[in-house]
Amino acid sequence: MQREKFIERVLLLLALSSIGSLALITIFIFLEGFPLILSVGLKDFIFSSHWAPTKGHFGILAMIISSILVTIGAMVIGVPLGLSCAIVLAEFSPKRLKMVLKPTLELLAGIPSVVYGFLGVVWLVPLIRNYLGGPGLSLLAASIILGIMILPTIISISIDALTAVPDLYRDGSLALGATRWQTVSRVVLPAASSGIITAIILGMGRAIGETMAVIMVAGNALKIPTSVLDPVRTLTSNIALELGYAAGRHREALFATGIVLFIIIMILNLSATLVTRRR
Amino acid sequence: MRLDPHTTQRLVKALLWTLTGFTLLILVFIIADIAVKGLPQVTPGFLSQDSTDMGRAGGIFPTIVATAYITLLAILLASPLGVGTAIYLTEYTREGWATRLIRFGSECLAGVPSIILGLFGFVLFVMKLGFGWSVLSGGLTLAIMVLPIIIRTSEEAIKAVPQDYRTACYSLGMSQWQTVTRIVLPSALPGITTGIMLSIGRSLGETAVLLFTAGAALRTPVSLFDSGRTMAVHFYILAREGISMPNAYGTAAVLVISILAINVGAYTLMQRLMKRYS
Amino acid sequence: MNDQPPNKIRIEDLSFFYGDFQALDGVTFGIRANEIFGLMGPAKSGKSTLLRVLNRMCDLIPGIKVTGRVRLDDEDILAPDCDLVGLRRRVGLVLSRPTPLPRSIFENLALAPRLAGKKSRGELADLVEASLQAARLWDEVKDRLADSALKLSGGQQQRLCLARTLAMEPEVILLDEPTSGLDPISTAKIEETLLQLKNQYTIVLVSNNTKQIARATDRVAFLLMSQIIEIGETKRVFTVPKDKRTDDYISGRFG
Numbered sequence: 163m164q165r166e167k168f169i170e171r172v173l174l175l176l177a178l179s180s181i182g183s184l185a186l187i188t189i190f191i192f193l194e195g196f197p198l199i200l201s202v203g204l205k206d207f208i209f210s211s212h213w214a215p216t217k218g219h220f221g222i223l224a225m226i227i228s229s230i231l232v233t234i235g236a237m238v239i240g241v242p243l244g245l246s247c248a249i250v251l252a253e254f255s256p257k258r259l260k261m262v263l264k265p266t267l268e269l270l271a272g273i274p275s276v277v278y279g280f281l282g283v284v285w286l287v288p289l290i291r292n293y294l295g296g297p298g299l300s301l302l303a304a305s306i307i308l309g310i311m312i313l314p315t316i317i318s319i320s321i322d323a324l325t326a327v328p329d330l331y332r333d334g335s336l337a338l339g340a341t342r343w344q345t346v347s348r349v350v351l352p353a354a355s356s357g358i359i360t361a362i363i364l365g366m367g368r369a370i371g372e373t374m375a376v377i378m379v380a381g382n383a384l385k386i387p388t389s390v391l392d393p394v395r396t397l398t399s400n401i402a403l404e405l406g407y408a409a410g411r412h413r414e415a416l417f418a419t420g421i422v423l424f425i426i427i428m429i430l431n432l433s434a435t436l437v438t439r440r441r
Numbered sequence: 442m443r444l445d446p447h448t449t450q451r452l453v454k455a456l457l458w459t460l461t462g463f464t465l466l467i468l469v470f471i472i473a474d475i476a477v478k479g480l481p482q483v484t485p486g487f488l489s490q491d492s493t494d495m496g497r498a499g500g501i502f503p504t505i506v507a508t509a510y511i512t513l514l515a516i517l518l519a520s521p522l523g524v525g526t527a528i529y530l531t532e533y534t535r536e537g538w539a540t541r542l543i544r545f546g547s548e549c550l551a552g553v554p555s556i557i558l559g560l561f562g563f564v565l566f567v568m569k570l571g572f573g574w575s576v577l578s579g580g581l582t583l584a585i586m587v588l589p590i591i592i593r594t595s596e597e598a599i600k601a602v603p604q605d606y607r608t609a610c611y612s613l614g615m616s617q618w619q620t621v622t623r624i625v626l627p628s629a630l631p632g633i634t635t636g637i638m639l640s641i642g643r644s645l646g647e648t649a650v651l652l653f654t655a656g657a658a659l660r661t662p663v664s665l666f667d668s669g670r671t672m673a674v675h676f677y678i679l680a681r682e683g684i685s686m687p688n689a690y691g692t693a694a695v696l697v698i699s700i701l702a703i704n705v706g707a708y709t710l711m712q713r714l715m716k717r718y719s
Numbered sequence: 720m721n722d723q724p725p726n727k728i729r730i731e732d733l734s735f736f737y738g739d740f741q742a743l744d745g746v747t748f749g750i751r752a753n754e755i756f757g758l759m760g761p762a763k764s765g766k767s768t769l770l771r772v773l774n775r776m777c778d779l780i781p782g783i784k785v786t787g788r789v790r791l792d793d794e795d796i797l798a799p800d801c802d803l804v805g806l807r808r809r810v811g812l813v814l815s816r817p818t819p820l821p822r823s824i825f826e827n828l829a830l831a832p833r834l835a836g837k838k839s840r841g842e843l844a845d846l847v848e849a850s851l852q853a854a855r856l857w858d859e860v861k862d863r864l865a866d867s868a869l870k871l872s873g874g875q876q877q878r879l880c881l882a883r884t885l886a887m888e889p890e891v892i893l894l895d896e897p898t899s900g901l902d903p904i905s906t907a908k909i910e911e912t913l914l915q916l917k918n919q920y921t922i923v924l925v926s927n928n929t930k931q932i933a934r935a936t937d938r939v940a941f942l943l944m945s946q947i948i949e950i951g952e953t954k955r956v957f958t959v960p961k962d963k964r965t966d967d968y969i970s971g972r973f974g
Binding site for chain 1: 559704
Binding site for chain 3: 535605606607608609610611612613614615616619623624628
């Protein structure tokens with residue numbers, strides 16, 4: 163009996179590792195970055211677009227805006243493509259095709275982000291530069307690459323949401339004489355809406371948090387973009403680009419950037435969980 | 442002008458299939474490009490030789506070793522923690538505030554972006570604990586990254602074990618731990634193994650975390666405190682610094698093939714284990 | 720006090736709640752050693768609940784409350800410091816549905832005894848054979864003990880579960896509708912086994928099937944909606960029941 167109690171305590175300790183790690187991460191990021199936010203002032207930190215760390219200027223507005231724009235761009239590309247694929251796979255394709263396509267999807271999901279970035283540099287950036295102008299390394303390039311990268315997330319969660327809708331709904335609608343598409347658009351999609359919204363929110367989270375691919379194709383300029391062809395630098399890129407050589411206050415500023423990013427992503431993930439729970 | 446429903450359906454289907462086809466084309470293109478430009482680079486020499494001239498010449502052997510070393514460490518750390526958590530959640534507690542808290546921790550952890558993990562690993566392991574850029578720092582941070590994956594898949598696998606097995610064991614006078622180790626875990630093994638292999642696949646592609654914890658030394662790491670460059674990090678550096686296109690493609694090919702192999706291996710292993718244990 | 724045989728199990732004022740729902744209300748009676756004691760009654764009368772209290776398998780269900788005392792020989796098994804593992808080795812349970820473990824036939828029988836301390840291969844092999852013989856399964860499986868238990872038929876699996884319980888060398892065997900869903904031949908084999916086992920064990924048999932109770936038990940208790948209505952020798956209860964409700968149940972006027 164005593165041995166059992168001991169084992170239970172050990173397992174409890176192991177189980178606390180996940181929440182413990184989360185706590186550690188939160189604590190350390192905040193410890194390292196918060197002093198800088200205090201000394202610069204939250205308003206100046208977030209709302210100034212002047213980022214010159216060596217001269218003591220720490221405004222991340224340009225990067226916040228770039229992150230938001232890149233994410234919106236990624237959604238504009240990823241959601242229509244992703245939803246279409248999900249609808250086709252879940253509602254309009256025969257079982258055999260589904261069996262081929264699902265593992266293919268998982269393959270897509272397994273390709274590392276750096277590979278996407280690389281191919282973006284090799285193929286997409288020259289295309290943009292030659293046909294649309296600008297340096298090619300741009301907001302547009304980042305949006306497209308990110309949009310493609312979040313496809314597997316959006317597709318697979320949406321497919322789960324669609325297949326979770328009971329056949330009863332579909333049969334009822336078809337029995338009333340509706341076409342497949344009418345059934346899908348008026349019955350199935352609304353029923354699956356919370357799952358699809360979750361997919362979109364999680365896709366957003368993934369897009370905002372992506373670093374390596376964005377660094378490779380976005381151009382990393384420190385200005386607020388005025389056109390999609392402008393090079394941009396996101397919050398994540400900023401951290402990754404400068405961490406290697408930053409010191410002192412500069413390094414603290416990067417952690418402070420991390421705090422902002424962390425909070426944004428936590429809010430997104432929590433809303434996704436809330437949406438799923440309300441189902 | 443209102444279209445009749447059948448025409449609408451035909452138009453919509455055409456649109457949807459076009460978009461789907463387009464998406465598949467992108468995937469095929471990605472795989473094809475890597476295969477065509479990368480596979481020719483993957484010779485036995487490429488895999489076994491050291492890197493020279495900053496990666497311009499030679500092979501990627503040090504990166505293969507670093508990748509294996511760091512991934513192995515991460516899995517060795519995360520598996521007992523993850524499986525233990527899953528066992529605790531399913532076998533030792535009822536649903537309540539404790540289980541919800543643990544699960545919340547795990548889900549949030551899963552959502553932390555890799556650059557933040559890299560920052561964390563950098564400040565805690567590299568700097569404060571003094572491990573420096575090393576296999577150890579990289580492995581520890583990576584373990585935290587894959588922990589939620591292992592928890593989630595292990596929990597599913599353990600929950601899928603029929604309750605009848607447990608009832609039989611308890612009524613025969615077996616203790617809880619005996620039941621878990623001799624019947625529940627072996628039956629859940631296929632699912633748990635799949636989760637571990639998925640974690641390996643995820644680790645192979647990870648760059649942001651490792652760049653700032655394991656560093657980028659191009660030597661073959663020997664001790665836990667040596668710095669090492671994984672294949673993904675090496676690929677990133679080659680690509681970004683424009684050092685060598687052929688080698689970049691070659692590294693990408695090895696990377697993608699490894700990840701493919703792990704994912705395929707995970708599913709076939711799961712099929713085989715399921716046959717053996719049920 | 721007349722010279723009654725001693726009680727192996729004494730249940731005193733046992734009440735049982737699933738949350739707010741009361742499944743047992745002040746149940747009090749005794750089960751004698753070496754008898755086959757039947758518990759009969761319609762569905763949801765509390766019989767299965769009562770059975771599971773006897774080896775504390777009820778503990779596995781969340782949200783339950785138990786009051787009263789249950790004495791096995793002389794110790795109260797409802798006491799908080801009762802050794803559950805030891806209890807369940809002394810009081811075995813066979814369920815209404817076969818529950819073979821995903822192992823070989825031999826392993827199904829040898830696993831728990833090995834964990835209870837029987838280490839030698841010879842001892843285990845003898846134990847496995849003896850248990851399978853007692854459950855009348857030996858002849859059918861003696862040549863394929865290494866085969867998976869999951870491949871056996873339903874009736875064979877259920878006899879396997881009985882053999883598995885016997886392999887623990889318990890003092891009491893509890894059976895919860897063990898032959899529901901089995902073909903008549905398997906049912907007969909299990910009933911024959913029980914009659915033979917009576918000499919070594921105390922047996923408590925829950926059944927929905929009044930004919931089985933009449934065939935196989937020495938004494939019987941009739942439970943209805945959480946209370947004991949009548950208790951006594953099976954022959955007497957079935958021929959001259961004291962309570963009208965017992966009579967109605969036996970005649971099939973309700974079930």
